[in-house]
Amino acid sequence: MPGGGRVTGYRASVRIVVARCTVNYVGRLTAHLPEADRVIIVKADGSVLVHADGGSYKPLNWMSPPCTLREMESDPLTWEVTNKAGERLVICIHAISHDSEHTLGIDPGLVKDGVESHLQALLAEQLDVLGIGYSLVRREYPTAIGPVDLLCRALDGLHVAVEIKRRGEIDGVEQLTRYLELLNRDPLLAPVEGVFAAQEIKPQARTLAEDRGIRCVVLDYEELRGTSDVGSRLF
Amino acid sequence: MPGGGRVTGYRASVRIVVARCTVNYVGRLTAHLPEADRVIIVKADGSVLVHADGGSYKPLNWMSPPCTLREMESDPLTWEVTNKAGERLVICIHAISHDSEHTLGIDPGLVKDGVESHLQALLAEQLDVLGIGYSLVRREYPTAIGPVDLLCRALDGLHVAVEIKRRGEIDGVEQLTRYLELLNRDPLLAPVEGVFAAQEIKPQARTLAEDRGIRCVVLDYEELRGTSDVGSRLF
DNA sequence: CCGTAAATGTCGTCG
DNA sequence: CGACGACGTTTACGG
Numbered sequence: 129m130p131g132g133g134r135v136t137g138y139r140a141s142v143r144i145v146v147a148r149c150t151v152n153y154v155g156r157l158t159a160h161l162p163e164a165d166r167v168i169i170v171k172a173d174g175s176v177l178v179h180a181d182g183g184s185y186k187p188l189n190w191m192s193p194p195c196t197l198r199e200m201e202s203d204p205l206t207w208e209v210t211n212k213a214g215e216r217l218v219i220c221i222h223a224i225s226h227d228s229e230h231t232l233g234i235d236p237g238l239v240k241d242g243v244e245s246h247l248q249a250l251l252a253e254q255l256d257v258l259g260i261g262y263s264l265v266r267r268e269y270p271t272a273i274g275p276v277d278l279l280c281r282a283l284d285g286l287h288v289a290v291e292i293k294r295r296g297e298i299d300g301v302e303q304l305t306r307y308l309e310l311l312n313r314d315p316l317l318a319p320v321e322g323v324f325a326a327q328e329i330k331p332q333a334r335t336l337a338e339d340r341g342i343r344c345v346v347l348d349y350e351e352l353r354g355t356s357d358v359g360s361r362l363f
Numbered sequence: 364m365p366g367g368g369r370v371t372g373y374r375a376s377v378r379i380v381v382a383r384c385t386v387n388y389v390g391r392l393t394a395h396l397p398e399a400d401r402v403i404i405v406k407a408d409g410s411v412l413v414h415a416d417g418g419s420y421k422p423l424n425w426m427s428p429p430c431t432l433r434e435m436e437s438d439p440l441t442w443e444v445t446n447k448a449g450e451r452l453v454i455c456i457h458a459i460s461h462d463s464e465h466t467l468g469i470d471p472g473l474v475k476d477g478v479e480s481h482l483q484a485l486l487a488e489q490l491d492v493l494g495i496g497y498s499l500v501r502r503e504y505p506t507a508i509g510p511v512d513l514l515c516r517a518l519d520g521l522h523v524a525v526e527i528k529r530r531g532e533i534d535g536v537e538q539l540t541r542y543l544e545l546l547n548r549d550p551l552l553a554p555v556e557g558v559f560a561a562q563e564i565k566p567q568a569r570t571l572a573e574d575r576g577i578r579c580v581v582l583d584y585e586e587l588r589g590t591s592d593v594g595s596r597l598f
Numbered sequence: 599c600c601g602t603a604a605a606t607g608t609c610g611t612c613g
Numbered sequence: 614c615g616a617c618g619a620c621g622t623t624t625a626c627g628g
Binding site for chain 4: 153155297332
């Protein structure tokens with residue numbers, strides 16, 4: 129291995145450093161941060177975040193786990209973070225104004241509600257929102273290019289493929305279009321109609337969808353959740 | 364304004380708190396974090412990050428700027444972060460094990476190299492990589508649904524639309540397909556061929572592209588940069 | 599491990 | 614401010 133330095137192994141703690149530093153990343157792209165004061169967080173898994181005082185939750189520069197941090201006994205102090213893919217993050221530390229370490233333990237994790245999978249579960253129970261008399265063939269109906277959110281059968285026996293989004297944009301229409309093209313090749317299913325269902329449908333997505341004969345349905349999450357049995361069971 | 368509490372205005376500093384806390388977010392979705400020790404970062408712009416000791420750079424929970432932090436003098440200590448859109452992040456702090464504040468100043472910002480715009484600039488100078496004798500009509504050729512990366516003319520006078528990606532996936536093929544459909548409606552341009560150029564092209568994207576008569580070209584960034592005049596000028 | 603799709607995506611740019 | 618595409622997207626899920 130080139131160079132010396134101390135390799136920091138697994139510590140069950142975060143290290144928080146505030147320091148004047150320059151940072152260089154070479155990997156999927158090349159990125160350079162000029163000398164300035166920043167917050168550096170080293171997590172237990174070796175991952176490193178370099179934050180400025182502003183911007184959103186995204187660090188200016190970072191290294192994702194799994195990776196290895198090596199602290200060089202050079203002047204200026206240099207930290208080198210590397211991973212298997214050959215990406216390198218090098219932090220030159222010119223002056224440290226804060227350095228502390230904290231033991232946090234394993235986090236119990238985040239509980240979410242209101243994401244697409246919930247919409248799907250609720251809709252599968254209330255297909256009338258999509259069309260009177262619809263019956264469910266399958267959730268996550270598998271195709272060669274991925275699963276269709278809902279496959280239904282209308283009163284007239286025709287099949288209906290439903291793509292569900294929280295926010296309906298062009299990508300979602302394209303996705304449904306690919307599914308429909310494939311499903312319509314299956315003589316046992318064809319003809320298959322398309323329904324694009326979302327809490328919010330962008331005008332351009334609606335235009336594209338309707339231009340392709342895909343019906344758009346705007347969903348009311350609160351109403352779906354209020355009416356449903358699962359609504360209370362799930363959360 | 365409901366409730367009391369001290370509203371923390373603009374401070375030109377980050378505050379770093381390590382504390383046992385529970386966190387609730389209500390906004391675009393609902394998310395709950397059970398009681399545990401975490402790192403809480405409050406940036407100068409009022410934005411808040413709640414990090415665990417692990418995972419990647421994404422916080423467990425957060426609020427993006429612009430937003431307002433109100434510290435309630437309750438027991439347990441409660442921080443309420445809100446924004447214009449009505450999103451709320453509420454942090455109950457049960458025990459503080461670290462609390463410090465640091466002045467960082469404005470960050471000079473990140474310098475990047477190696478992204479799509481550079482690929483586009485390099486390719487525009489070396490069109491032979493795409494096809495012998497190609498000439499450039501325009502970079503960012505405008506259409507009603509967005510700009511085509513490169514519009515070229517081949518030796519035989521036919522037009523060629525080029526979509527450039529760092530990583531070529533299905534989305535990029537769809538995008539180019541939409542452009543081609545539009546461009547081919549223009550009698551002054553039609554017929555327009557498609558070329559999908561990327562540093563890496565996923566098999567499924569290649570299959571879809573070739574199925575649609577779109578030619579795929581794999582780019583070598585280092586070679587493009589080495590050969591080019593701009594290569595040295597740009598960086 | 600690959601491939602696909604979701605995301606509180608975020609971030610920049612352009613109209 | 615909205616629309617749109619890029620992103621070191623990251624992250625989760627399924628084969």
